[in-house]
Amino acid sequence: MSLKYFFEPKGIAIVGASREKEKPGRVIFEILLENRRRGLLKADLYPVNPRAQEILGVKCYKSIQEISGEVDLAIIVVPARIVPHIIEDAGVKGVKGVIIISAGFSEIGNKELEEEVKARAKKYGIRILGPNCIGVLSPWSGIDTIFLPFYKELSSGKKVVNLPRPKPGYVALLSQSGAVGTAAIDYMSGEGIGLSAFVSYGNKADIDEPELLDYFLKDPKTRVILMYVESIDDGRRFLDIASKVTLRKPIIALKAGRTKAGSKAAASHTAAVTGVDEVYSAAFRKAGIVRANDIEELFDFAKVLVMQPPSRGNRVGIITDGGGAGVMATDMAEIMGLNVPELVGETRDRLEELREKGFFPEFSIMENPVDLTGSVTSEMFIKATKILLESDEVDIVVVLALHQVPGIPDPPDLARKIGSLAYSYTKPIIAVDTGWSEAAILEREEFDKNMVPSYPIPERAIKAAWALHSYGKYLRDRGVYEKYIQHFIKFRKEWRKRACGKEM
Amino acid sequence: MSLKYFFEPKGIAIVGASREKEKPGRVIFEILLENRRRGLLKADLYPVNPRAQEILGVKCYKSIQEISGEVDLAIIVVPARIVPHIIEDAGVKGVKGVIIISAGFSEIGNKELEEEVKARAKKYGIRILGPNCIGVLSPWSGIDTIFLPFYKELSSGKKVVNLPRPKPGYVALLSQSGAVGTAAIDYMSGEGIGLSAFVSYGNKADIDEPELLDYFLKDPKTRVILMYVESIDDGRRFLDIASKVTLRKPIIALKAGRTKAGSKAAASHTAAVTGVDEVYSAAFRKAGIVRANDIEELFDFAKVLVMQPPSRGNRVGIITDGGGAGVMATDMAEIMGLNVPELVGETRDRLEELREKGFFPEFSIMENPVDLTGSVTSEMFIKATKILLESDEVDIVVVLALHQVPGIPDPPDLARKIGSLAYSYTKPIIAVDTGWSEAAILEREEFDKNMVPSYPIPERAIKAAWALHSYGKYLRDRGVYEKYIQHFIKFRKEWRKRACGKEM
Helix, strand or coil, X not given: CCCHHHHCCCEEEEECCCCCCCCHHHHHHHHHHHHHHXXXXXXXXXXXXXXXXXXXXXXXXXXXXXXXXXXXXXXXXXXXXXXXXXXXXHHHHCCCEEXXXXXXXXXXXXXXXXXXXXXXXXHHCCEEECCCCCEEECCCCCCECXXXXXXXXXXXXXXXXXXXXXXXXXXXXXXXXXXXXXXXXXXXXXXXCCEEEEEECCCCCCCCHHHHHHHHHHCCCCCEEEEEECCCCCHHHXXXXXXXXXXXXXXXXXXXXXXHHHXXXXXXXXXXXXXXXXXXXXXXXXXXXXXXXXXXXXXXXXHHHHHCXXXXXXXXXXXXXXXXXXXXXXXXXXXXXXXXXXXXXXXXXXXXXXXXCCCCCCCCEECCCEECCCCCCHHHHHHHHHHHHCCCCCCEEEEECXXXXXXXXXXXXXXXXXXXXXXXXXXXXXEECCCCCHHHHHHHHHHHHCCCCEECXXXXXXXXXHHHHHHHHHHHHCCCHHXXXXXXXXXXXXXHHXXXXXXX | CCCHHHHCCCEEEEXXXXXXXXXXXXXXXXXXXXXXXXXXXXXXXEEECCCCCEECCEECECCHHHCCCCCCEEEECCCHHHHHHHHHHHHHHCCXXXXXXXXXXXXXXXXXXXXXXXXXXXXXXXXXXXXXXXXXXXXXXXXXXCCCCCEEECCCCCEEECCCCCCEEEEEEEECCHHHHXXXXXXXXXXXXXXXXXXXXXXXXXXXXXXXXXXXXXXXXXXXXXXXXXCCCCXXXXXXXXHHHCCCCCEEEEEXXXXXXXXXXXXXXXXXXXXXXXXXXXXXXXXXXXXXXXXXXXXXXXXXXXXXXXXXXXXXXXXXXXXXXXXXXXXXXXXXXXXXXXXXXXXXXXXXXXXXXXXXXXXXXXXXXXXXXXXXXXXXXXXXXXXXXXXXXXXXXXXXXXXXXXXXXXXXXXXXXXXXXXXXXXXXXXXXXXXXXXXXXXXXXXXXXXXXXXXXXXXXHHHHHHHHHHHHHHHHHCCCHHHHHHHHHHHHHHHHHCCCCCCC
16 A cells, blocks of 8 residues: 555654654654554654754654665654755655645745645655644554644643543544644544544645545555545545445545635635535535534544444334433434334334233333333343344334433443344444433443444434435445445454454 | 422422332432431421331331421322322321322323322312422422432442432423433533523423423522423413513523424323424524524533623624634534624734734734634633624624644633633623543633533534524513623622632
């Protein structure tokens, strides 16, 4: 894979490594050094700074050429005007790729300087990520060029986590904007979603979205690709490659600048002309890209698409122990164009029979939503879930397991058992538990660990169901649904092997 | 106030108090006893159970009549068929109100039994809350009839919080559904929103929404009223009183059963016929009720309306250190019908002047959004916020203070300073910091404590801005905007006195 040295480099020169605390060149070098000490990063590290003998105990080089070991990647954190000179230096050394963190190029009208950098890199066959970007992060390989430190020391002296890095996982994140990228990384860490790799590509002087999509199509760690996009330059090329990717891996795009006012704001911020929103929507749909409307949806969709197979249809079966939660879920399903069909056939019979036998509460309602009422027990939830997973009348199962009732003595245990059950089916399942109590958080965490994506309100779960339906329909229309499911089953098996998704 | 004995009773009989752990009658009695021991609940407690001598060390009574002290409230947790007899007993004793937790009445077709209970209560002038409800909770007075315990013991032996009770605050919550009510309580505890009182009224055999609205209109602790509604029976009476309330206090309603499928689900769950959604929407709008579409919006709107004054117009001024976040906020503003006007007059001049002097970064963008870029400092955020708060060109200020950048060394300190600044203005302000890192959580908490409502993504902040605009417009149309603002200023002053909203 052509861009592999960006994500799994063997030797890294940090040009502009600094002894001054909080300088980007210092933060990046320190993080990489720490990752290497922890055994995570395998690459050799070479700080480059003509005015330093050593940084953090590591020998410092005056130039890249001075380094004797192999260097396939250079991270450049020096003032913009010096960058062409550094490229020259890297070229002579035989560096394959450079990440130009430095700003001060086309984004502020300095197009000539950017052209000069491009020309010199081309001469040596060097590939460029950036400039004006925050680069690359992969929790698998330990590469991390994000110059924002892990910790901040407050004026009280208290040290607090500033920007946690997500755990290793299967979701790739591409962001034109560095700020949105770091905000998204901070957000995803808290949502328990693992990362295969993050890339911020800034001015995209060389490497752009289509090439990155192609890389992640082939990257075995990446199962789902997220994109934050403000503008796309070469629409045709982008859609060509995106259409290829979505046959095998879902792409979820958050396209900002949707409205006239928003695109005006986008234009002044990245100096890129934002296209008309409807055009993007239609093009995304045609290429099988799932569109998210905000950061919350972006990660909600990522979670469901990495953990569950896309659905065979739009019929949602809902199980709940709180009637009102069922009503809210049904409302949202209808709004999203999903169907909450009446249960009429065998499914209804199986449920009714168990109610008559006294297994389900006397006043439970065996329609859709299946309302097991506040008298529910964990066993009832599991049984009803099994019946809906086996039903021909629904394509997606949504379990609203509000933990507060007395009949669920061990909420995370219920989540574990439903996860274990769902693993034997290729019908997707999504869970909800409302609230922020310890029990709610533990129940949701346990669902997630068992590959049943969970959400704190019914509406987010239903939107996730829509994402499964939308992508499933695309795959079926393209005739690759069954093939995708086969891949998914393999992936799920590997996940389970790794101790129930500890890495996710 | 006629219903005061439900929320601040002097003597409480718990009829059906039980010695068996986890029985509702036991859980309720135990919680009340604990609240009394902690000095929170002032009322005397009288467990009533003919088959027990004492429960948890407290003398048990065979009937309500046997109690010698004053009893103004009886909580009834006995099988439905015995309830008429208990009402008789309460009537002779002179009890003023009963909360009938017991189910098994009209909700399962047992209308006659409910009528009998109503008739007997009427004979004695007893007011009924319920039946088939979870009753009342007030963190101020310590009354708490929610039979779901604080803790659950998992099978591992670990004790986890099952249903935390919110801290004392200024938001009242009315819920027809008990399950939605408890889920909402669990949700709001985690969102840091304080509660004035919670009421679940179930079958509303006697006390209904209009009467509760009237109570909360007069309740000095309640500033904002939230409602979860599936159906409203006496629409005219409800709208009459709601229109009176909204002149002084905002009502935010989450109406479930919005769609055809949703209302079918609602009908089977509460045996109530749900009205057509458009009718509700129009009626809510006319009565000045702000409508929420899900639990997230319900509490997001509650937070903004309790902490900030409604706005004088729909013009939003946005300040950000991340261009992309600004674009997303602008998109959502346009979608919600808000205006993000170009800054042209004095505001622009003040900002530009400071940029030229080198106070703001060279490449910051003094349009709207004001993009201070990743080179922002805390001082710049404060200065720009002050300029927008003083601007005649915007009605609402939204500060997107993404903490990850190096120039914000102490994120909660920035939040505190912006809160302190905003306190001198009657222009509303809303904040965003994205992510779930410690720094993000601390920054948002500090904003909230200083009455600047904060959200984890730009879109939720903009929807909150819409709520301020929507309610502000209603107040202006009714000619009571200035009067409302005067009340708000008084409330805010009292809040600040109480050590910056510690109680909120």
